[in-house]
Amino acid sequence: MIEYRNLRVALLGAGSVGAQVASLLLSQKDELTARVGAGLELIGIAVRDVDAPRSVELPQHLFTTDAESLILGADIVIELIGGIEPARTLVLQALNSGADVVTANKALLATHGPELFRAAEQVGAQLDYEAAVAAAIPIIRPLHDSLAGDRVDRILGIVNGTTNFILDRMDTHGDTLESALATATELGYAEADPTADIEGYDAAQKAAILASLAFHTTVPIESVYREGITSITKEQVDAARAGGYVIKLLAICERLTDATTGEKGVSARVYPALISREHPLASVHGAHNAVFVQAAAAGDLMFYGAGAGGVQTASAVLGDLVSAARRHVVGGPGVAESTHSKLPVLDVGSVTTRYQISLQVVDQPGVLATIARLLSDGGVSVETVQQSVATAPDETPGHTVAADAPPTATLVIGTHAAPESALAATVKVLAASDVVSSVASILRVEGS
Template sequence: MIEYRNLRVALLGAGSVGSQVASLLLEHRDELANRVGAGLDLVGVAVRDMDAARDADIPKELLTTDAESLILGSDIVVELIGGLEPARTHILNAINSGADVITANKALLATHGPELFEAAGQVGAQLYYEAAVGGAIPIIRPLRDSLAGDRVQRILGIVNGTTNFILDLMDREGESLEQALKTAQDLGYAEADPTADVEGYDAAQKAAILASLAFHSTVPLESVYREGITGITHEQVVKARRAGFVIKLLAICERLTGPEGQDGVSVRVHPALIPDAHPLAAVHGANNAVFLEAEAAGNLMFYGAGAGGIETASAVLGDVVSAARRHVAGGPGVAESAHANLPVLPIDAVTTRYQITLAVLDRPGVLATIATEFSEHGVSVEAVEQHAAEVRPGAASTATLVIGTHEATESSLAATVAALKASDVVSSVESVLRVEGL
């Protein structure tokens, strides 16, 4: 039945994902051969330390520390080392030696994507990266192929499992940010140094990748606006829930019209309030989901495990099979393209709704003073809620105001907040949160 020669697959890295990829390639050998129409030979696994402990067993004789030799002569190279170097050099070497490349390396793609895609395009090689965003969730292929005839307007993504796990614990178990982070670390959902996750760096890389693909444009990582979750308090989460919202760390990619009327996109990562009936509000634990609005298709959502060795290995293997089928079928594949070339607009160009919580002096005329600050800066107030005044002996009594705005620009909102901070009647600006998904 199968007449095509076996294809040589090289694996770089044998961490939690790599060892599962090796194990599945060996275990499902016959089934994969049937699906591809050619056998897939795992010819070697490049590692730094031959004796390190692995999540899944890999036959000793496949291990090597010589990645360079392994790459030469392979048909398909799977890069699962992570980080910028030597991953970048290995991938360029693989492409130039005529191999197709599969990678899950979001940092590398967000930083050096255009260079890698150009190198691949020049020799007609393919670069697959389904596992770089959303772990096991098919999102790259639907964006690249299924929606290729549509126009994506907006993506709201929960693309970092660690922060979703933490925010979900704060919401559902009443934990503080510190407690929830500790729990996440104890359970292996967060690393000892959690900066990349909690400060939104990981999500920003994924946002850059999604936006490049959805908008057919180059989106440099530096152009992604980024705020993490370290400013989020348990009190904010509780108040949000009471008001019918959930706080999620969102990666947002949207088409926008810039201040001079030019077409552009906004790509940003920040915590936001979303209504509790929104499909993203039901994404619990370390799961990921990408909610997408397209001109013709309407609203779509893709949901699943955003991380995990074996789950991510599934996405990697899907790419291996795609690459292998292309070898068997022949012909170059589909090249990436940034033909639309939309500029990434600064965060100041974004309009969204806000919820602002203020501690104010509890005396007549305060609300009028505050309302004037909003209107003078061009921010329209949609709703005001006043909470019980707190009376402390010897101190002026204060009240809490929660103000919801209509759509406003970041810059006018920032000017409003600055004015409020300087105002005599405002004791403190307790929180400023964006509202998405209405």
């Protein structure tokens, strides 16, 4: 057997993931060589500061600040810098030089994916990104390869470990959102600035990647509807538990038909939703991730595991590295992305879903009939209604209450499936009604 030359690997970034990738690549060199059929030589690690402390000990001579020169000498470039720039410029430089690229950069792919895939296809290079969505969980390759001959209809994903940890603490320990976030920060699950996680930006980037891949079309990040978890209260979590639900931040990608126009397209959206405790995703605890896929022929599939962590993410990166290296040994151009469908991305108003609406209402005869009429006028069918015991007006210090203010009661209304646009419009009508004191909360119901 003719031995293949060593393949030169350049690493961009040596943070928590990059340092682990370098360590594993060096320590498992012989085993990786046997799997690939060629040696994998780490020729350098590009960083901003060569003297910065690292999470693992690495040979100092590998570090450089000259990323461009390092790229030009590589067969495979691993990009773990994160963010948009300089990552985009460096990845394009690598692809244009003919090198394959492995990345875990979800923000870059969600924002500039089509541009990068075109660059790879033009020169026959390959761009792999298994670690970009759910760290160690293999979801990109199953969608790209294993399910390429099937029709993926829907994806429900818990793809952000920080928010899942927070919501799980609220559900299992009775924490408030603030205290759960503080615990997540102490344990290292949340960044000092958790905005990207708790406002849903991180999950939205991953939803854009999953939808583009699953539906063979381009879903730009700007088309992903997004809500975070900052408005979720302990009372909502407690009410969900009492009703047999749990609240999860879900990334949802699905094929759908607009109920009003009949237009067929796809939807990608992120928001906190109620999901039955009998659904497999309800059992995803802590900072774990899971992706639930519904395919026409394969049926229901679930991928579960660690959604973050340096060594866990490094596992997925090395899997992509081995795949790219094998292609070099075997020969042939890289496998291009499939985006032939070019389906329209429909607005969230086209989605058909269910609501659970909590209302503070005036406790007087005829209120329930008025609420039912307003819902019916909006084309929304009521499935369940729960009413709490009436309470006296708020008389806490500093709160001004009219002398003749009537007591209020809480109505929790579960709706049948209806277009999102109709549900949203009906909630506005309810909020303006004389019999409704306030709309306490609105949560969508998913997974059924």
